[in-house]
Protein backbone atom coordinates (compact mmCIF):
# COMPACT_ATOMS: atom_id res chain seq x y z
CA UNK A 273 0.00 0.00 0.00
CA UNK A 274 1.18 3.54 -0.72
CA UNK A 275 -0.36 4.93 2.46
CA UNK A 276 -1.79 3.27 5.54
CA UNK A 277 -3.59 4.89 8.45
CA UNK A 278 -3.55 2.52 11.41
CA UNK A 279 -5.98 3.01 14.30
CA UNK A 280 -6.05 6.78 13.91
CA UNK A 281 -7.78 8.77 16.62
CA UNK A 282 -7.79 12.53 16.02
CA UNK A 283 -9.80 15.58 16.95
CA UNK A 284 -9.70 19.05 18.37
CA UNK A 285 -8.87 20.47 21.81
CA UNK A 286 -8.40 17.01 23.28
CA UNK A 287 -11.79 15.70 22.08
CA UNK A 288 -11.63 12.95 19.49
CA UNK A 289 -13.65 13.29 16.29
CA UNK A 290 -12.17 10.23 14.58
CA UNK A 291 -11.81 6.99 16.47
CA UNK A 292 -9.71 4.02 15.47
CA UNK A 293 -9.71 4.69 11.76
CA UNK A 294 -7.95 2.21 9.48
CA UNK A 295 -7.72 3.14 5.83
CA UNK A 296 -5.25 2.47 3.05
CA UNK A 297 -4.64 3.60 -0.52
CA UNK A 298 -2.70 1.57 -3.02
CA UNK A 299 -0.46 2.90 -5.78
CA UNK A 300 -2.64 4.11 -8.67
CA UNK A 301 -5.92 3.78 -6.77
CA UNK A 302 -8.77 6.23 -6.47
CA UNK A 303 -10.18 5.78 -2.98
CA UNK A 304 -13.12 7.80 -1.78
CA UNK A 305 -14.28 8.78 1.69
CA UNK A 306 -18.02 9.27 1.70
CA UNK A 307 -20.11 10.52 4.56
CA UNK A 308 -22.47 13.22 5.63
CA UNK A 309 -21.60 16.74 6.58
CA UNK A 310 -19.59 16.64 9.83
CA UNK A 311 -18.80 12.91 9.68
CA UNK A 312 -15.05 13.56 9.98
CA UNK A 313 -13.79 13.34 6.38
CA UNK A 314 -11.88 16.63 6.43
CA UNK A 315 -10.47 15.78 9.84
CA UNK A 316 -9.01 12.59 8.38
CA UNK A 317 -7.59 14.36 5.32
CA UNK A 318 -6.08 17.06 7.57
CA UNK A 319 -4.51 14.38 9.75
CA UNK A 320 -2.90 12.73 6.74
CA UNK A 321 -1.55 16.02 5.39
CA UNK A 322 -0.19 16.97 8.82
CA UNK A 323 -2.40 19.97 9.56
CA UNK A 324 -3.65 17.96 12.52
CA UNK A 325 -1.58 15.60 14.68
CA UNK A 326 -3.30 12.34 15.60
CA UNK A 327 -3.94 11.61 19.28
CA UNK A 328 -3.23 7.95 18.66
CA UNK A 329 -2.36 5.67 15.77
CA UNK A 330 0.20 5.69 13.00
CA UNK A 331 0.38 6.82 9.38
CA UNK A 332 2.81 5.11 7.02
CA UNK A 333 3.61 6.45 3.56
CA UNK A 334 5.67 4.37 1.18
CA UNK A 335 6.81 2.25 4.13
CA UNK A 336 7.90 5.20 6.32
CA UNK A 337 6.12 6.49 9.38
CA UNK A 338 5.03 10.09 8.77
CA UNK A 339 2.52 11.03 11.47
CA UNK A 340 5.03 13.16 13.38
CA UNK A 341 6.40 14.96 10.30
CA UNK A 342 5.51 18.55 9.38
CA UNK A 343 3.05 19.23 6.55
CA UNK A 344 5.95 20.59 4.42
CA UNK A 345 7.93 17.37 4.89
CA UNK A 346 4.90 15.38 3.81
CA UNK A 347 4.55 17.53 0.67
CA UNK A 348 8.23 16.87 -0.09
CA UNK A 349 7.63 13.14 0.33
CA UNK A 350 4.84 13.25 -2.23
CA UNK A 351 1.56 14.03 -0.48
CA UNK A 352 -0.53 16.96 -1.74
CA UNK A 353 -3.70 18.29 -0.14
CA UNK A 354 -6.30 20.32 -2.02
CA UNK A 355 -8.41 21.68 0.83
CA UNK A 356 -12.15 22.18 0.89
CA UNK A 357 -13.26 25.58 -0.38
CA UNK A 358 -10.68 25.87 -3.20
CA UNK A 359 -8.81 28.83 -1.69
CA UNK A 360 -7.29 30.15 -4.89
CA UNK A 361 -6.07 33.75 -4.90
CA UNK A 362 -8.57 35.80 -6.85
CA UNK A 363 -6.27 38.77 -7.48
CA UNK A 364 -3.48 36.63 -8.96
CA UNK A 365 -3.02 35.01 -12.33
CA UNK A 366 -3.19 31.28 -12.97
CA UNK A 367 0.62 31.17 -13.21
CA UNK A 368 1.01 33.00 -9.88
CA UNK A 369 -1.45 30.67 -8.19
CA UNK A 370 0.41 27.65 -9.56
CA UNK A 371 3.76 28.98 -8.29
CA UNK A 372 2.35 28.97 -4.77
CA UNK A 373 1.72 25.26 -5.10
CA UNK A 374 5.41 24.45 -4.85
CA UNK A 375 6.18 26.76 -1.95
CA UNK A 376 8.39 24.29 -0.07
CA UNK A 377 11.16 24.93 -2.61
CA UNK A 378 12.92 28.32 -2.48
CA UNK A 379 16.31 28.01 -4.24
CA UNK A 380 17.08 29.19 -7.78
CA UNK A 381 17.25 25.60 -8.98
CA UNK A 382 13.85 25.01 -7.40
CA UNK A 383 12.45 28.05 -9.25
CA UNK A 384 13.64 26.53 -12.53
CA UNK A 385 12.05 23.23 -11.61
CA UNK A 386 8.85 25.09 -10.78
CA UNK A 387 8.76 26.73 -14.22
CA UNK A 388 9.42 23.40 -15.86
CA UNK A 389 6.66 21.73 -13.88
CA UNK A 390 4.27 24.54 -14.82
CA UNK A 391 5.07 24.03 -18.51
CA UNK A 392 4.53 20.30 -18.09
CA UNK A 393 1.14 20.86 -16.47
CA UNK A 394 0.15 23.32 -19.21
CA UNK A 395 1.00 20.66 -21.80
CA UNK A 396 -1.03 18.04 -19.97
CA UNK A 397 -4.04 20.20 -19.08
CA UNK A 398 -5.06 22.60 -21.87
CA UNK A 399 -7.39 24.58 -19.59
CA UNK A 400 -4.27 25.88 -17.79
CA UNK A 401 -2.41 26.71 -20.96
CA UNK A 402 -5.34 28.72 -22.32
CA UNK A 403 -5.74 30.84 -19.18
CA UNK A 404 -2.20 30.94 -17.78
CA UNK A 405 -1.95 34.76 -17.64
CA UNK A 406 -5.57 35.42 -16.68
CA UNK A 407 -6.44 36.78 -13.26
CA UNK A 408 -8.64 34.16 -11.63
CA UNK A 409 -11.13 36.53 -9.98
CA UNK A 410 -13.76 35.99 -12.66
CA UNK A 411 -13.34 32.24 -12.95
CA UNK A 412 -16.36 30.06 -12.30
CA UNK A 413 -16.37 27.79 -9.23
CA UNK A 414 -15.50 24.84 -11.44
CA UNK A 415 -12.57 26.62 -13.07
CA UNK A 416 -11.28 27.64 -9.65
CA UNK A 417 -11.54 24.05 -8.47
CA UNK A 418 -9.59 22.79 -11.49
CA UNK A 419 -6.93 25.42 -10.75
CA UNK A 420 -6.80 24.42 -7.06
CA UNK A 421 -6.21 20.80 -8.14
CA UNK A 422 -3.54 21.90 -10.62
CA UNK A 423 -1.83 23.84 -7.84
CA UNK A 424 -1.74 20.64 -5.81
CA UNK A 425 -0.05 18.94 -8.77
CA UNK A 426 2.84 21.42 -8.80
CA UNK A 427 4.76 19.33 -6.27
CA UNK A 428 4.23 16.31 -8.54
CA UNK A 429 2.68 14.28 -5.70
CA UNK A 430 2.34 10.53 -5.61
CA UNK A 431 -0.80 10.95 -3.52
CA UNK A 432 -3.19 13.84 -4.03
CA UNK A 433 -6.02 14.32 -1.56
CA UNK A 434 -9.04 16.27 -2.75
CA UNK A 435 -11.42 17.50 -0.08
CA UNK A 436 -14.96 18.00 -1.40
CA UNK A 437 -13.94 19.12 -4.89
CA UNK A 438 -17.54 19.07 -6.15
CA UNK A 439 -18.94 21.28 -3.39
CA UNK A 440 -21.21 24.00 -4.80
CA UNK A 441 -20.60 23.10 -8.46
CA UNK A 442 -23.21 22.57 -11.18
CA UNK A 443 -23.72 18.94 -12.28
CA UNK A 444 -21.81 19.65 -15.49
CA UNK A 445 -18.83 21.06 -13.61
CA UNK A 446 -18.93 18.18 -11.13
CA UNK A 447 -18.52 15.86 -14.11
CA UNK A 448 -15.60 17.91 -15.47
CA UNK A 449 -13.84 17.90 -12.13
CA UNK A 450 -14.34 14.15 -11.79
CA UNK A 451 -13.05 13.63 -15.34
CA UNK A 452 -9.95 15.50 -14.26
CA UNK A 453 -9.63 13.19 -11.24
CA UNK A 454 -9.66 10.12 -13.48
CA UNK A 455 -7.03 11.76 -15.70
CA UNK A 456 -4.84 12.25 -12.64
CA UNK A 457 -4.89 8.54 -12.02
CA UNK A 458 -3.99 7.86 -15.66
CA UNK A 459 -0.97 10.12 -15.14
CA UNK A 460 0.20 7.98 -12.24
CA UNK A 461 -1.13 9.81 -9.18
CA UNK A 462 -2.97 7.98 -6.41
CA UNK A 463 -6.04 9.78 -5.16
CA UNK A 464 -7.97 10.18 -1.94
CA UNK A 465 -11.29 11.83 -2.73
CA UNK A 466 -13.42 13.06 0.16
CA UNK A 467 -16.99 13.64 -0.99
CA UNK A 468 -20.52 14.17 0.23
CA UNK A 469 -21.61 13.45 -3.34
CA UNK A 470 -21.35 9.70 -2.77
CA UNK A 471 -22.81 8.55 -6.05
CA UNK A 472 -20.47 10.64 -8.20
CA UNK A 473 -17.41 9.75 -6.11
CA UNK A 474 -18.11 6.01 -6.02
CA UNK A 475 -18.73 6.02 -9.76
CA UNK A 476 -15.08 6.89 -10.47
CA UNK A 477 -13.40 5.27 -7.44
CA UNK A 478 -11.84 1.83 -7.05
CA UNK A 479 -12.66 1.53 -3.37
CA UNK A 480 -14.55 3.51 -0.78
CA UNK A 481 -14.90 4.01 2.95
CA UNK A 482 -18.10 5.23 4.53
CA UNK A 483 -17.45 7.46 7.55
CA UNK A 484 -20.16 8.06 10.10
CA UNK A 485 -19.61 9.92 13.35
CA UNK A 486 -15.87 9.56 13.04
CA UNK A 487 -15.81 5.83 12.39
CA UNK A 488 -15.54 3.70 9.28
CA UNK A 489 -18.87 1.89 9.14
CA UNK A 490 -18.57 0.29 5.70
CA UNK A 491 -15.79 -0.21 3.20
CA UNK A 492 -15.15 -2.14 0.05
CA UNK A 493 -15.03 -1.98 -3.71
CA UNK A 494 -16.72 1.15 -5.00
CA UNK A 495 -18.95 -0.86 -7.33
CA UNK A 496 -20.19 -2.99 -4.43
CA UNK A 497 -20.84 0.07 -2.29
CA UNK A 498 -22.78 1.66 -5.15
CA UNK A 499 -24.92 -1.49 -5.34
CA UNK A 500 -25.44 -1.65 -1.59
CA UNK A 501 -28.99 -0.95 -0.44
CA UNK A 502 -27.68 0.51 2.80
CA UNK A 503 -25.59 3.08 0.92
CA UNK A 504 -28.38 3.78 -1.52
CA UNK A 505 -30.80 4.60 1.25
CA UNK A 506 -28.41 6.65 3.34
CA UNK A 507 -26.29 8.46 0.78
CA UNK A 508 -27.64 8.15 -2.73
CA UNK A 509 -31.03 9.72 -2.15
CA UNK A 510 -32.89 6.48 -2.79
CA UNK A 511 -35.64 6.05 -0.25
CA UNK A 512 -37.34 3.09 1.34
CA UNK A 513 -39.85 2.96 -1.53
CA UNK A 514 -37.29 1.15 -3.67
CA UNK A 515 -37.47 -1.84 -1.34
CA UNK A 516 -40.96 -2.78 -2.53
CA UNK A 517 -42.02 -4.63 -5.62
CA UNK A 518 -44.57 -2.99 -7.94
CA UNK A 519 -47.39 -5.07 -6.44
CA UNK A 520 -46.38 -4.16 -2.89
CA UNK A 521 -46.06 -0.48 -3.87
CA UNK A 522 -49.57 -0.52 -5.37
CA UNK A 523 -51.02 -2.10 -2.24
CA UNK A 524 -49.26 0.40 0.03
CA UNK A 525 -50.30 3.33 -2.17
CA UNK A 526 -53.91 2.16 -2.09
CA UNK A 527 -54.05 1.90 1.70
CA UNK A 528 -52.22 5.23 1.96
CA UNK A 529 -54.83 6.90 -0.22
CA UNK A 530 -57.55 5.33 1.91
CA UNK A 531 -55.87 6.62 5.08
CA UNK A 532 -55.69 10.20 3.87
CA UNK A 533 -59.21 10.07 2.45
CA UNK A 534 -57.97 10.63 -1.08
CA UNK A 535 -59.80 7.74 -2.71
CA UNK A 536 -61.88 10.09 -4.86
CA UNK A 537 -62.07 10.91 -8.56
CA UNK A 538 -60.60 14.38 -8.06
CA UNK A 539 -57.47 12.94 -6.46
CA UNK A 540 -56.76 11.14 -9.70
CA UNK A 541 -57.43 13.78 -12.36
CA UNK A 542 -55.49 12.07 -15.13
CA UNK A 543 -57.27 8.75 -14.58
CA UNK A 544 -54.08 6.95 -13.56
CA UNK A 545 -54.60 3.24 -12.92
CA UNK A 546 -53.93 1.89 -9.46
Ligand SMILES: Nc1ncnc2c1ncn2[C@@H]1O[C@H](COP(=O)(O)OP(=O)(O)OP(=O)(O)O)[C@@H](O)[C@H]1O
Pocket residue numbers: 284289307308309310311312313314315316356436468
Ligand atom coordinates in the same frame (compact mmCIF):
# COMPACT_ATOMS: atom_id res chain seq x y z
N1 LIG B 1 -11.19 23.28 13.87
C1 LIG B 1 -12.13 22.58 14.50
N2 LIG B 1 -12.30 22.72 15.84
C2 LIG B 1 -13.24 22.01 16.51
N3 LIG B 1 -14.08 21.11 15.92
C3 LIG B 1 -13.97 20.96 14.59
C4 LIG B 1 -13.00 21.67 13.81
N4 LIG B 1 -13.11 21.28 12.53
C5 LIG B 1 -14.11 20.37 12.50
N5 LIG B 1 -14.62 20.17 13.73
C6 LIG B 1 -15.71 19.25 14.08
O1 LIG B 1 -15.31 17.95 13.74
C7 LIG B 1 -16.41 17.20 13.24
C8 LIG B 1 -16.05 16.62 11.91
O2 LIG B 1 -15.87 17.68 10.99
P1 LIG B 1 -15.23 17.47 9.55
O3 LIG B 1 -15.06 18.82 8.93
O4 LIG B 1 -14.05 16.60 9.65
O5 LIG B 1 -16.41 16.68 8.81
P2 LIG B 1 -16.62 16.40 7.28
O6 LIG B 1 -17.08 15.00 7.16
O7 LIG B 1 -15.42 16.79 6.50
O8 LIG B 1 -17.81 17.36 6.92
P3 LIG B 1 -17.81 18.62 5.94
O9 LIG B 1 -18.20 18.06 4.64
O10 LIG B 1 -18.85 19.50 6.54
O11 LIG B 1 -16.45 19.22 5.95
C9 LIG B 1 -17.60 18.16 13.20
O12 LIG B 1 -18.37 17.93 14.34
C10 LIG B 1 -16.95 19.51 13.24
O13 LIG B 1 -17.80 20.44 13.89
